[in-house]
Amino acid sequence: MKTLEATKLxxxxxxxxxxxxxxxxxxQRGDQVHLExxxxxxxxxxxxxxxxxxxxxxxxxxxxxxxxxxEGNEFETVPVAPQAGKTVLLAVRPCDAAALAPLxxxxxxxxxxxxxxxxxxxxxxxxxxxxxxxxxxxxxxxxGSPDSTANADAVLRPxxxxxxxxxxxxxxxxxxxxxxxxxxxxxxxxxADPPAQVAPAFDSAAVTAWAxxxxxxxxxxxxxxxxxxxxxxxxxxxxxHCFDIQDEATRREGVRLRNWDACGFGLFTKHAGGHNPxxxxxxxxxxxxxxKFAYFPERFEMLACxxxxxxxxxxxxxxxxxxVCSQIEQAAQxxxx
Amino acid sequence: MTMTMSNPASASPYLPRVATVAEACKFTPKEAWFxxxxxxxxxxxxxxxxxxxxxxxxxxEAPISICSAPGKRGDLEMCIRAVGDVTNxxxxxQVGQTVGLRGAFGNGFDMxxxxxxxxxxxxxxxxxxxxxxxxxxALNHREKFRNVTILYGARTPADLLFTKDLEAWxxxxxxxxxxxxxxxxxxxxxxxxxxxxxxRKMPKVDPANTAAFxxxxxxxxxxxxxxxxxxxxxxxxxYCSLERRMKCGLGKCGHCQIRNVYVCQEGPIFNYxxxxxxxxxx
Numbered sequence: 296m297k298t299l300e301a302t303k304l305x306x307x308x309x310x311x312x313x314x315x316x317x318x319x320x321x322x323q324r325g326d327q328v329h330l331e332x333x334x335x336x337x338x339x340x341x342x343x344x345x346x347x348x349x350x351x352x353x354x355x356x357x358x359x360x361x362x363x364x365x366e367g368n369e370f371e372t373v374p375v376a377p378q379a380g381k382t383v384l385l386a387v388r389p390c391d392a393a394a395l396a397p398l399x400x401x402x403x404x405x406x407x408x409x410x411x412x413x414x415x416x417x418x419x420x421x422x423x424x425x426x427x428x429x430x431x432x433x434x435x436x437x438x439g440s441p442d443s444t445a446n447a448d449a450v451l452r453p454x455x456x457x458x459x460x461x462x463x464x465x466x467x468x469x470x471x472x473x474x475x476x477x478x479x480x481x482x483x484x485x486x487a488d489p490p491a492q493v494a495p496a497f498d499s500a501a502v503t504a505w506a507x508x509x510x511x512x513x514x515x516x517x518x519x520x521x522x523x524x525x526x527x528x529x530x531x532x533x534x535x536h537c538f539d540i541q542d543e544a545t546r547r548e549g550v551r552l553r554n555w556d557a558c559g560f561g562l563f564t565k566h567a568g569g570h571n572p573x574x575x576x577x578x579x580x581x582x583x584x585x586x587k588f589a590y591f592p593e594r595f596e597m598l599a600c601x602x603x604x605x606x607x608x609x610x611x612x613x614x615x616x617x618x619v620c621s622q623i624e625q626a627a628q629x630x631x632x
Numbered sequence: 633m634t635m636t637m638s639n640p641a642s643a644s645p646y647l648p649r650v651a652t653v654a655e656a657c658k659f660t661p662k663e664a665w666f667x668x669x670x671x672x673x674x675x676x677x678x679x680x681x682x683x684x685x686x687x688x689x690x691x692x693e694a695p696i697s698i699c700s701a702p703g704k705r706g707d708l709e710m711c712i713r714a715v716g717d718v719t720n721x722x723x724x725x726q727v728g729q730t731v732g733l734r735g736a737f738g739n740g741f742d743m744x745x746x747x748x749x750x751x752x753x754x755x756x757x758x759x760x761x762x763x764x765x766x767x768x769x770a771l772n773h774r775e776k777f778r779n780v781t782i783l784y785g786a787r788t789p790a791d792l793l794f795t796k797d798l799e800a801w802x803x804x805x806x807x808x809x810x811x812x813x814x815x816x817x818x819x820x821x822x823x824x825x826x827x828x829x830x831x832r833k834m835p836k837v838d839p840a841n842t843a844a845f846x847x848x849x850x851x852x853x854x855x856x857x858x859x860x861x862x863x864x865x866x867x868x869x870x871y872c873s874l875e876r877r878m879k880c881g882l883g884k885c886g887h888c889q890i891r892n893v894y895v896c897q898e899g900p901i902f903n904y905x906x907x908x909x910x911x912x913x914x
Contacts, residue, residue, distance in 0.1 A: 360644065360646045360647075361644055361646050361647040363647075363689055363732075365689055365690070365730075368728065368729055368730055369730075370650050370689055370730045370732070371650075372643075372647040372648065372650065372732065374643035374644045374647060375644070401884060402884060404883065405882065405883045405897060406645060406882040406883065406884070408882075408884060409644065510911055536884070536886065537885060537886030537887070538879070538880070538884070538885045538886070539879055539885070539887075540646070540692075540693060540879050540880060540885070541692060542687070542689070542690060542691065542692045542693065544689065544690030544691075549689060549690050551646060551647065553646070556879075556885070556886070556887070558886060563877075563887065564876070564877055564887065565877065566875060566876075566877055567694065567715040567716035567718075567719060567877075568713070568715050569715075570849075570850060570875070572876070572890075572912050572913075573912065578912070582889075585891070586889070589891075589892075590889070590891050590892040591892075593891075593892040594892040
């Protein structure tokens, strides 16, 4: 089997960079860890779940999707090819890899989005099996597991008490990673460490079942009281994919941008004429939860939550979808509508 | 999407086709009518109820209903209220100037589905714009339908839109046209009162065999639907157009989502039974 010394994760990133990959890896930034482009000298951290999710690499927070030029009254639109270089998501968590399924579904169900798919096709996913979890993790409550290999091209398994990783290639793309990183990989034996224990937080089937008739529940008001509508949960979520389209122009030319948006923002559904179908934060929170646990499963037969816990770690008011779903499950058990 | 793809596409569905303002007319200080022609000369095919994303270059894009008669044509018409950045910029455009158009988007409505029925159109305010596409389609193929009744309500006489059409509809012998304003002025001799008061003045319809198209602000829709239901119309025979802040038109961006439905794809035309299920619809 192929192994990598735990201290050599950055060496693998350097080898892949040298092989022409853009390497997105968990990099130390101040006292935080971010998934960002590896550059020589950056410290990689496999022991902390990064603040942001891997979706940033496939669905950038701001992306040019077209250009136009104008000269007086003469206009011309200029198509833009997606800027999708060969990319590897190195040591992303199984919950990040799991999120590719809902993203693939929404960006391909009708129009096959050329930008998302260009990034997706150019991307190799090397997941890092989790041997530790924190109190926000709940992948096991939404169909995942800390050592899941779903959607991964290769997996790094911590081994021998964290001294090294075992690199398992699962697809041709994964084989290419093993080949490109050959110089820093060793052929040998290692004992995989046991996966993290992630205690179940709630029963997602119970949440989905309650949500079917839960649209009018007074519970939404209570559950959303702490929400400030800042959108941090959506931005850090590996599956949230709502976006806005904005034009920016100078006198002679302009760009059309696709920017992240969030259903928690008051303006998200507000009409120019003033009417807002989701007029309060409770209805917006309901949308967030119902979309992930009711509407998305109805339409695409999968949850749009992978239990990464980022929303809970980042929320300035200590809210999390994990906590909200636990409360919904309790309400369901108590027969509260 | 099927309907979109039958039209000449720009290289990317996120980029518009260029069109020019062929005609423009200010109906009211806030509402103007435009006829756009495609610069590529390739025209467009659309159904009643469909909408387009209209770009003013350098300003942005807004979803606007098409108000002209459906079909395959070289141009299309829109009636646009100046309320936001894009629509205010549109109001400054002169004939010959350029806009971008993406679409047509949405399910649209095939009037052949209601052939042989009585038709009841109920349009409130700017709702007359999308409703006009249905009305013109019905009147252009008048022989396909039984009784046609058009009800229109505006706030004041100064707010009336498409006044030439209103006169023409009032002249027609083969259909009934009634309009009302919430508040008249010294010259107003017509009906006053909210649009639901017209339900009592219109000829009787055969409720089991009538299709109603109710398009207007949410408050009007609520009360007009109650009237239609009281008349005995079936929920599945009452149609409305759901307004949403659509951004992409492609079923991705999430803005128009109601429950598991993308309004830009599966709407904006829904029957009332569907609207009730959607809950957040109105």
